[in-house]
Amino acid sequence: MKRFDKRYVFYHLLADFFACLFILLVFFGEAVLDEEGEATDFSVVIPYLIAGFAVLYAGFIVYRILYVRLSGYELAEGEIRCRRGVLFRKKSLLEYKKINAVNKRQNIIQKLFGICVITVDSGSANTAHTAEIVIIESDDVAEEIVARLKCAEGGAPAVEDTLPEEEASEASAYKFKSDKKWLYSAINIVSAALSVLLVGIFSATVFTAGAGILRAEWASDFAKTAVTALVIILLSALAVSVVSFIGSIVNSFVGFYNFRVCRVGSSVDISYGLLVLHHNTFSYDRIRAVKIKQGLIKRLFGYAEIQLEVIGYGGEAESGGGSGEVGILVPFCKLLEAEKILGEILPDYTPAPRSGTARALFPFISWVYLFVCSAFALAAGITLADMAILGAPSVAFAIVGLVMGSALLATLLVILASAALNYKTSGISVSGEKITVYSGGLFKCITVLPTSALSSVEEVSTPRRKRRGISSYVLHLRARSTTNEVRVEMQDSSAFEELISAMKY
Amino acid sequence: MEMKQLDRGALRLWFIRNALVCFLLLASLAVTLFFIDDAKIRLVVALSVGGVEFFAIALLLIYPYWKYQLYSYGYDEKRIVIECGVIFRRKIVIPICQIQDLHRFEGPIMMLFRLSGVEISTAGSNFHLACLKKEGADAMIDELERFLEARVEEAKNEAI
DSSP, X not given: OEEOOTHHHHHHHHHHHHHHHHHHHHHHGGGGBOTTSOBOOHHHHHHXXXXXXXXXXXXXXXXXXXXXHHOEEEEOSSEEEEEEOSSSOEEEEEEGGGOOEEEEEEEHHHHHHTEEEEEEEOOOGGGTTSOXXXXXXXXXXXXXXXXXXXXHHXXXXXXXXXXXXXXXXXXXXXXXXXXXXXXXXXXXHHHHHHHHHHHHHHHHHHHHHHHHHHHOTTOOHHHHHHHHHHHHHHHHHHHHHHHHHHHHHHIIIIITTTOEEEEETTEEEEEEOSSEEEEEEEEGGGEEEEEEEEOHHHHHHTEEEEEEEETTOOSOOSSSOOOOSTTEEEEEEEHHHHHHHHHHHOGGGOOOOOSEEOOOSHHHHHHHHHHHHHHHHHHHHHHHHHHHHHTOOHHHXXXXXXXXXXXXXXXXXXXXXXXXXXXXXXEEEEEXXXXXXXXXXXXXXXXXXXXXXXXXXXXXXXXXXXXXXXXXXXXXXXXXXXXXXEEEEEXXXXXXXXXXXXXXX | OXXXXXXXXXXXXXXXXXXXXXXXXXXXXXXXXXXXXOHHHHHHHHHHHHHHHHHHHHHHHXXXXXXXXXXXXXXXXXXXXEEEOSSSEEEEEEEGGGEEEEEEEOOHHHHHTTEEEEEEEESSOEEEEEEEEHHHHHHHXXXXXXXXXXXXXXXXXXXX
16 A cells, blocks of 8 residues: 655644644643733743643654554555554545545645645445545645546546646636626625624614613613623624625635636536635536525626535545535526536536426415514513513613514514515426426525436425415435435425426336 | 324324423423522513423423324335325325335334334435334335335346
């Protein structure tokens, strides 16, 4: 078996240095402060800190050296073998014909050291959270391994392996250009701004009511603690929303740097990223569904993103960085352009026009309104009764009533908006070997799946809806457990027979 | 396809389970009230928590009967059909050829009533058939395995 590249140890010499510093600061930072929170005499503390750092760092390095010495891989005749781990050792074996996806990942520090991480996945749902085979090799050797795995699996060599960079870029079916990135960032910022605004308005209302409660003499310690906790949660939500402003810009220009997607033989090649370079290869026959997704703001401007559902795939490798946007085929494009791109890369997955639409609007809101109003009525009744028993002044009743009433009204309006959009969107089409599902309220989704990907069908209805010929459906896919269901609401009951007939028996 | 209803023992099992939950809810409320000294606060807790628990208990005791009446299942050599749900009625169709594994499971109270559940795993989803008689569950699993083997043979012959 060939061992992993030694430069993995040097890479971790650098990465673990900062990790150890971080750990010491977080866990032992208090040691430099005395009981009154003032800095102690550093000459006393520093030797201990240095000793602690040395022990921790040495431990990490020994682990990395052992990891490289005890791990290895072999590209045998019909299979790939891999052995890795120090304390928990794992030996994996994967036949070439069972390879589902081959991915190459490289962050900016790994690029400096000239190494990358190759992950090979079999599509098993049991190991969807981690790849079966992980190989750490130099750039050149990694390219050869990826090319060899693709050939062994049955696909043609990648376009990027045989063409210069400019020609490979031209061969890409989709180009995520700078103007699109600016628009993508702008739309993400508008979405984040809207969330911040909504959270801000709600926070301001709660702060005002909370300030009134905290100043009141009758409020018990418990009520004060509860209000304080709520205020902290809302402040945190505001902070997270603000951070997303920055994150969306960084993500679009850095995360999707040089985004390329193309069909190569019987597989789809996707590569992107600046700080962390992703190069994903998915076999065509392992693709279970294609999803065209639109958030509320993207819908207003007519843009969408396209995702792939690949059987058993999803999650991150044990080492070598995070998964990034796993299964992203196209991060940002015009909705009308999506069909054209799919026609070039995955022609079997172009969406068919809707043949069935939602039957009625009222069923979308009836039960949801009933549950929400009941919950609010119960909460309001209990709160007001408790306040009456504790002898709260009338102004407190007014404040609490106002806050709860506003929250209820806002919730009902959001539900109504989502239901109206869902009513307009919902539909299903069963045509030949393909099913197209249109679903979603605030977040629209068009799912295209082959009938062979359907593992079961579920019809959901109430007695009254059944009499009116209205049913909702849940299509279960042969995919990973978090995304293996596609729901479509309030369709004609006759669609159930079509779906049952379309399934493979 | 003939749709079968669950054994009567399932209804008893669900009542007993829910009764245990009700008992725990009431016990926790009683213990909480016991440790509160202030009469007003005791009244507040009794009203708020007790009110919610009252609705929950009422639902827990009525629900099993409805669930039992509306639960049915059936299977043949091509598919399994399960009908369940009280307010939202579900009808699930699972092709035999999509079955990956079959499991039988029993909890301690189920063992008392000689009941078993059957879990049907497909690629990506799991479905549960609740509270069959133990012998019935075994017979069902055996039959489904036979149907699955026959279907796999059929698929091989079609391929040839």
